[in-house]
Amino acid sequence: MILQRTIEKSASISGIGLHSGARINLKLRPAEANTGIVFHRIDGEQTVSIKASHENVVDTRMATVIGKQGTTVSTIEHFMAALAAFGIDNMHVDIDGPEVPVLDGSAAPFMREIQQAGVKTLAYSRKFIAIRKPLEIIEGEKRISIIPSRFCRITFDIAFDHPAISVQQHSMKFTTENFCKDIASARTFGFLHEVEYLKANGLARGGSLENAVVIDNDGVMNPEGLRFQDEFVRHKILDAFGDFSLIGHPLLGHIRAFKAGHDLNAKMVQTILDNPAHWTYVEFSEQALREAQRASAGPFAIDLAWSKA
Numbered sequence: 290m291i292l293q294r295t296i297e298k299s300a301s302i303s304g305i306g307l308h309s310g311a312r313i314n315l316k317l318r319p320a321e322a323n324t325g326i327v328f329h330r331i332d333g334e335q336t337v338s339i340k341a342s343h344e345n346v347v348d349t350r351m352a353t354v355i356g357k358q359g360t361t362v363s364t365i366e367h368f369m370a371a372l373a374a375f376g377i378d379n380m381h382v383d384i385d386g387p388e389v390p391v392l393d394g395s396a397a398p399f400m401r402e403i404q405q406a407g408v409k410t411l412a413y414s415r416k417f418i419a420i421r422k423p424l425e426i427i428e429g430e431k432r433i434s435i436i437p438s439r440f441c442r443i444t445f446d447i448a449f450d451h452p453a454i455s456v457q458q459h460s461m462k463f464t465t466e467n468f469c470k471d472i473a474s475a476r477t478f479g480f481l482h483e484v485e486y487l488k489a490n491g492l493a494r495g496g497s498l499e500n501a502v503v504i505d506n507d508g509v510m511n512p513e514g515l516r517f518q519d520e521f522v523r524h525k526i527l528d529a530f531g532d533f534s535l536i537g538h539p540l541l542g543h544i545r546a547f548k549a550g551h552d553l554n555a556k557m558v559q560t561i562l563d564n565p566a567h568w569t570y571v572e573f574s575e576q577a578l579r580e581a582q583r584a585s586a587g588p589f590a591i592d593l594a595w596s597k598a
Contacts, residue, residue: 290376290539291573293415295319297407302399304390307364307477307501308351308487310494313386317406320379322413325537326372328355328362331385335360341369343535343558349551351492352388353532363388366531366551367477371399373534374468375408378415394476394500396527400469414572420542422567424560431548433557438543443529446547447522451480453508457522463530472530474516475523478502481510529554536561541571 302315320327326341337360339345348354352364368389372380374396392398425434444460461467479496481503487493502520503510517523525546532554533540546553561568 291415293322293378293411293413294376295321295324295379295409295411296377296403297409300402300406302390302392302402304392304398305495305500306386306388307391307394307495308492309387311386313384313388313390315390316383317402318381318383319409320381322379322411324379324381326369326378326380326382328365328382328384330360330362330387331383332360341365341535342537343555343562346535346555349555351551353528353535353551353555355535361387364391365389366528367391367394367396368399368531369534370468370527370531371396371403371473373530373539374400374463374465374473375403376415376465376539377403377408379411391477391495391500394502395474395524396468396472396531397474400473416538417541417571418536418538418561418568419571420540420561420568424557424564424567426553426556426560428553431550431553433544433546433549433553435540435542435544435557435561438541441540442543443526444543444545445522445526445529445549447525448548449521451504453504454521457519459519459522459526461526468530471517472523472527475520475527476500476502476516477524478504478521481505525549533558538570542568 347356441463
């Protein structure tokens with residue numbers, strides 16, 4: 290994926306917002322090279338364009354929220370992770386509500402829609418951020434670090450005082466195939482008492498067992514059970530890929546996290562940007578670009594394996 294990408298044709302996605310409970314419509318449109326991912330929030334006759342980038346992150350308490358001029362788009366992480374998995378750098382996203390639809394609580398529905406729209410390779414190189422020196426953030430029990438690696442990798446550990454989750458770890462190399470097979474269908478999760486509290490305070494109005502894994506004192510409440518034995522930590526990895534995509538360039542480094550969430554992910558992105566001596570930009574040679582262009586002359590296709598094991 291050394292050339293920039295967009296989608297081949299426009300696509301539409303509709304669904305319920307996790308917190309608003311409102312029906313929200315997305316229209317995905319191709320974009321030229323070096324555009325980035327730009328959300329166009331439509332509110333009546335007003336449209337505010339917000340680039341999906343770290344400088345526009347305004348909240349990370351319950352989801353990743355971007356904003357501009359007092360207008361926000363929330364819960365973008367699952368969608369952004371799907372774009373990152375396909376190596377899509379450029380897209381216009383028209384949205385008529387305050388948050389990206391939750392769909393089934395994972396990135397899998399977004400992946401399917403993008404696959405159907407097709408992926409188009411553009412005649413411009415991608416610029417990678419290659420980590421050269423380690424960086425680390427520690428906040429109490431929570432910590433996150435990034436160390437040099439030839440590839441983008443992530444190792445994530447979580448620990449919850451509940452037998453349905455307990456201690457889980459998952460490690461992976463970030464490729465389209467690995468993300469589709471091992472991460473994309475992992476759903477967001479929460480504890481029943483947290484969901485009840487949010488609903489009582491006017492949030493999580495769209496939350497249900499159809500778009501989240503909910504855990505009570507006895508275990509997982511969803512009648513179908515889990516899609517993976519360690520679905521919880523896999524979803525944390527999904528969130529992290531979406532959050533780190535807001536750095537604006539694909540990363541070459543190994544992210545290692547323990548009990549991290551959106552807030553710590555955003556702080557690490559800022560730490561990377563604040564420490565340019567610890568990384569460098571990497572672009573590929575003209576010969577490599579020519580070879581990539583020849584290889585991408587035909588339509589982009591990949592056989593996605595949707596695992597729900």
